[in-house]
Amino acid sequence: MCRMGDVLAGNHAAWEFDSDSVLIRFARGMRTPRLWHALGERRIPLEALSGVDVSAAAGAMGRRDTVVLRAVPRTGADPLMEAAAGQLKEVCDPYRLVLPGDRAPQAAAFADAVRERLAPGRDEPADRFLVEVPPPPLQLKAYDARLGFDGSAVTFHWSRTGASSAKWRAGDQRFALADLSGVEWASPDRPGGGYLRLRLRDTAADPAPPDHDLAAAVFGTGYGAVHESLPFAAAVLAALRERAPVAAVPRARASDDRLTHLSELHSTGLLTDAEYATLRARFAAGA
Template sequence: MGDVLAGFHAAWEFESDSVLIRYERGIRTPKLFQALGERRVPLAALEDVTLTPGRRGTVVLRAVPRAGADPLIEAAAGQLKDAYDPYRLVLPAERETLAEYYADELRGLLTESGPADRHLVAAPSGPLQFKAYDGKAFFDGASVRFRWFWTGASTAKWKAGDQSFPVADLGGVEWRSPDVLEGHLRLVPRHSANEHPAPPDQDPAAVVFGLGYGPVHESLPFAAAVLAAVRGRRPGAGVSSAAARRDPADIAERIRHLGELHEAGLVTDEEFSFKKAELLTEL
């Protein structure tokens, strides 16, 4: 098709095998869209296109992704508000006829339906990081790390120490929106028989959100990137020795935090010695 349809906060560029969605960076544009920048959505990732009346003299053109085709949508698990939906294009009502034309044209190019057997839309690229209420989360493509904060982390998390989870050991990601109570990001082990994990604030495999911590535009792309890495992992593939090797500066920082815990009486002498020796073996 090769045409461009511009709406509020985004523009869709129609190509023969995909739709390139470019998001604006204006002050009124949702921060999630600004964080995404642009996304190329293969037509094979879509199963329908709808056009419906919007609010205040607008119409809404929406592409409907197939289940499992987009890691961002899979990680969101239906929790995104309409304003954050990256597949919605809001247009003035006077452009309804034009929007209907593009909807019909695009709909005629779609040939796939039902769940996708793999991700077809690229995940946000890394490295990624964000601040949660009780710690900071990092993802470098090979592993996820949680570094706990003095002011928010529970005693259980401090005693467990900062955490590192190779992608090869993970089976999924659980994201609960920071827009609701008990929002969090939890890593699901690859082989987990525990159907009732500890509450997120006590679970060393989870970080919890709070007011201003773990916002959607930071934590959801993070969750999507981790989920895409987990889904894209080849059976039996592990993390390379180069990726598994820890940064000495990071180890030193973790030992420093451990020392602060020890001085505060939150870990015993034995726990401090054991954990310090364990960290040193990662160098």
């Protein structure tokens, strides 16, 4: 049986169970993901979770000598995971704790205790961010720009050596939150590199490629690393949500209203394409 205050220590992190939250403390070390170093610790309210599961994992020699405890955040509850949009490598997932195989009973008890306290509406998108945004770097150095965010606007200062001629000719850019509808983060770890793009309101045309888009910065080797660029993107996304909150999808609303609302969440960048498609199919089936 898991009680309040119980701590489950695993590889590079420890989870502490509380009556209304799970406190995750990330260890510092050579093998700890740099994103976890940047996060330090995070308190995850139980209302921000949709589920938790325990599974066995094969070790280096194929033996099932480890167990994985993973919490599943609700859609729209965590700005970091919303910005990541499923692009984080498994080893960097801050909701995943790897434990020695002999800790399986404790992991199962921990999961059961969390499940007992999950909110009834956990399968619905959250109407606001429930997990605090991680502190972003004051400036983000991309391959073609240096980005800044002061809480009200995002600035792009182009690099003379990295920026395309189109960006350099246009000059530095400043985008107020009022002019934005969302943030798109593409992991620098993906093939071909990544980027951070601001989605602008009242723009019907498809955006230009990131290296020519004046509202985008391109990542590259040594530029825009996950532990720096993802918290930056999450901070901008959280500020946008506070400026223009979107109502939750009530259970009692008619199917067509719920689908309309899902479209609103998707258009403002609060649901990824995959999440939107999954929820749309679910609501349409229940019409």
